[in-house]
Amino acid sequence: MKPVIFGIAGERISAEERAFFQAAQPAGYILFKRNCANRAQLRALTDDLRALHGRDDLLIMIDQEGGRVARMQPPEWPAFPTAQTFDALYDIAPATAMQACRANAAAIGVTLRECGITVDALPLLDVRQDGASDIMGDRTLGTEPMRVAALGRAVLDGLADAGIVGIVKHMPGHGRASVDSHHDLPTVTASAQELETDLAPFRALRTAPMGMTAHIVYTAWDAERPASLSPVVIQSIIREAIGFDGLLMSDDLDMKALKGDIPTLAAGVIAAGCDLALNCWARMDEMVGIAGILPDISAVSRARLDRAMASVAGAGEPEPLDALLARRDALMLAVA
Numbered sequence: 250m251k252p253v254i255f256g257i258a259g260e261r262i263s264a265e266e267r268a269f270f271q272a273a274q275p276a277g278y279i280l281f282k283r284n285c286a287n288r289a290q291l292r293a294l295t296d297d298l299r300a301l302h303g304r305d306d307l308l309i310m311i312d313q314e315g316g317r318v319a320r321m322q323p324p325e326w327p328a329f330p331t332a333q334t335f336d337a338l339y340d341i342a343p344a345t346a347m348q349a350c351r352a353n354a355a356a357i358g359v360t361l362r363e364c365g366i367t368v369d370a371l372p373l374l375d376v377r378q379d380g381a382s383d384i385m386g387d388r389t390l391g392t393e394p395m396r397v398a399a400l401g402r403a404v405l406d407g408l409a410d411a412g413i414v415g416i417v418k419h420m421p422g423h424g425r426a427s428v429d430s431h432h433d434l435p436t437v438t439a440s441a442q443e444l445e446t447d448l449a450p451f452r453a454l455r456t457a458p459m460g461m462t463a464h465i466v467y468t469a470w471d472a473e474r475p476a477s478l479s480p481v482v483i484q485s486i487i488r489e490a491i492g493f494d495g496l497l498m499s500d501d502l503d504m505k506a507l508k509g510d511i512p513t514l515a516a517g518v519i520a521a522g523c524d525l526a527l528n529c530w531a532r533m534d535e536m537v538g539i540a541g542i543l544p545d546i547s548a549v550s551r552a553r554l555d556r557a558m559a560s561v562a563g564a565g566e567p568e569p570l571d572a573l574l575a576r577r578d579a580l581m582l583a584v585a
Contacts (some may be wrong), residue, residue: 250274252519252546253539254308254498256531260286262297265533270301273540276525276554277308280366282320288364291321295365306558310368310416313357316387326360327574329353332373333387334581335400342584343399350400351407352577358411359570367558368414370461372404374450375424385423394449401454412564414557417454419463419500420493421476421486422447426465434466434475434506441469448491455492458557462487462499462523464506474521475506478514483522496553498525512538519543524550 254277257266278298285291299307311320315329322328330353339346354371361369376397377389390400405415424447426435437444444467451460462477467486476482477499487493499518502511509517512535515526524546528539546554567573 250276250546250551251540251543252276252524252550253515253526253528253543254279254310255536255539256281256529257284257294258531260284260290261294262301266531267301269533269536269540270298273536274302275540276546277310277368279527279529280309280311280320281529282322285321285325285364287325291364291366299365306367306555306562308368308414308554308558309366310370311361311366312370313361313366314371314373314388315353315357318388321360321364327356327570329357331387332390332400335403336389336391336396338581338584339391339396339400343396345580345584347399347403349577349580350403351410352573352580354404354407354415355410355567356407356570356573356577358408358413359567359573361413362411362567366413368416368459369408370416370418371408372401372415372417373419373423374398374401374417374454375419375422376447376450378424380427385426389424394446395453398450398453401450405454405457409561409564411567412561414458414561416459416461416498417451417457418461419465420451420460420497421463421467421482421491422451423463423465426463434464434508436466436468438468444469448486451487451491451493455494457493457495458560459496459498460487460493461527462497462518464500464504477507477523478517478521480521488522494553496524496550496557497522499523499527501527501529503528503530510538511535512542515539516542524553 316331335350390397408415471479471481502514
C-alpha cells in the first residue's frame, strides 16, 4: 500500500485508472463534484473502488461541510448550513447548538453512508481571527477555542453516529492566515504563546481519528517550511504539543501554497511525518510519479489508518435522514 490518497477523474473508474490503482494500491481516494452525479452512480463508483481493493473499510473521503463547501449538491442531495450557523446559535443556547450541530453532522453522514463514502473532511477546528482571509470565514465554528472544540466534538460524534470517520483540520490552525492557501503561501507571525489559542481546540480533540495539516508557515516554530513539510511542526507541535496520535494527512498537494513538482511534494510531506499525502486532481502523470517516488506505507501509519477506520466499525443503523433534519430544524427554531 502506498501512503497516498488519490482523486478520480470522472463518474466512473476509467480502464487506465483501474489498472494503475490495482498496481499502486493507494491508501484511499477523495471525491469531488465531478465524481457525484446521483446516488446510484456514486454508490456504484464507491462499490467499484471497494471491490478493486477487496476492503469494505476503504478510505473514501469527501469535503462535505455545508455552505459553500459541498461536493454533493442539490437537488440530488440536501443543502446543509454553514458551520457559522451553529456558532451563532451557541450565542443564544449552547446546549441546543451542540445538539443541533450533532444532528446536522449525522444527517450529512447519512447522505455519505448511503453512497458508500466512509470519511468526511470535517470538522474545521480553525479558530477564526479578525483580519484573516475569508477562505475560512463562515466555514469555522467560532472565535473562542473551547466553543470551537465543543461544536467540533458534536460534529465528530454526529458523523460517527452515521458510521462516518471525521477529520479535524487544518492542524495546527488556519484561523490566522491572511491569504488563501489555495493561491498563496500564508505566513503567520504570531508568537508561540499567541498560537496556544489556535492549538487549544485540537488539543481538546486530540483523540480524533484523523487530522489534516495546514499549508502555512508559522515563524514561531519553523520560519522556513509550511507545516505540511515541516518535521518540527508535525513532531513537536502536532504530535507532542497537541498530543495527536491519529492518522495525519496533508492538505491537497496541488494548492499553490506549495512550490515544486507534485511527486517531490508527496515525498516531502511523508518524510516530514504525515501518514498520507493528499493528491486531488487525478492527473495520471502526477499519480504515476507519486507512486514511483513514495515508499510503502510504514507500519505505524498503517496502524493509524486501520485504527481510524475501525473507530466507527460498531456504528449501528443511523436514524433516517428525514428524522435527523427535522430534529435539527426543530432545535434551531426553538431558539430563533
